[in-house]
Amino acid sequence: MALMSAAGLGRRFGSQWVFRGVEIELSPGDALCVIGSNGSGKSTLLRILAGLLSATEGSVVRPAALGYSAIDLALWPQLTATEHLELAAALRGVAVSDGLRRVGLADAAHKPVGQFSTGMRARLKLALAVQHSPEVLLLDEPSASLDDEGRSLIEGAVAEQLRRGAVVIATNDPGDRRHATHELELG
């Protein structure tokens, strides 16, 4: 049974179509890599799949639990990392996990996120995205701005995700593409 599917998906900005006729069907264990040049619509497609943007045409069937992390997803600068996890857990109705330790942020748990580096923010966003054990995990340029340790965290998260569900990665990074069981090229 498909965990997530998209049929005839298209998005237009003004009169310009970014992509049309995208078909996606994800089953447990699937790792779909969305590739394409800059401006081909990779991030737009992931935002549509996440429910943050509406498609101009087509439909998406989403699972109940969906995780999403993207480089342009912002965090609340006044809140600490722990408070982010507590807030997300309260809003999702799940228990607060030890997510910060797993992404190597235990020492910065009580620091306001406004003082975080880009890489630390990316790690926190990953912890938030997988906090509720989603059936499908959407990662937009997951390795951008991460060091080697951060990249191995992403690899670990993807491997763990593939054991319980599916993952969609928008990337042009050869390291991220290694995980792919399927590829979708846009543009």
Added chain:
Amino acid sequence: MSSSWGRQVRAIVQKEWRTELRSRHGLFTAGLFGLLTVLVMVFSAYAEKPTATLAAAMLCVALVFAAVVTLPRTMIVEDEQGTFAMLQLLAEPSAAYFGKLLTNCAQMAASALVFGGVFAAMADLPVARPLVFVLSLVALSLALAGGTSFCGALVIGASNRWVLAGVVAMPLLVPVVFLGVVSLRSGFGAGFEGSGFESLVALGGYALVTLAAGPRLVAAVWRND
């Protein structure tokens, strides 16, 4: 109201107070703007005591402007700092809006009671009907919070958010200003007590409508699918 919706509202209220107490943007802006306006009005009318009607209008104007410059920010700031997407991912739109609305109501009610007290004391105006006066301030602040929060929520994603919020606020806040002046005027002792209560009921009704309808309307606007 489901338990998950209530839990989400509580979480949003907690988040709003945490961020507000750390940045203090809304409290400072409303406090400085409101108190400054009240002081300017009191000093400008130093030589002659304002009439009850004029005093009610002055106080109402101070509260309206304090609400307009601060309250839409709780919604618009999420768009400006890019956290609106995170909020959409985590919470039901109606719960996120209602949590922010409750925070705005509490902030505005506290500001109104402080400004009203300071204004009445400094202008040396007797509050002839204290119950009407206090209830008017509370109802006015709830109606203002409901109206301005709704405007802020509607303009998320627009390019000229602040200008648009002001334009949308105009027709929504005109009846609030009118009813606020009439009920506060009654609190200061002018007119019939009955007319004050009638305006008070109308203000309360307006506040109730914005509190009840706002989350449903905003949920329809914020939802992308």
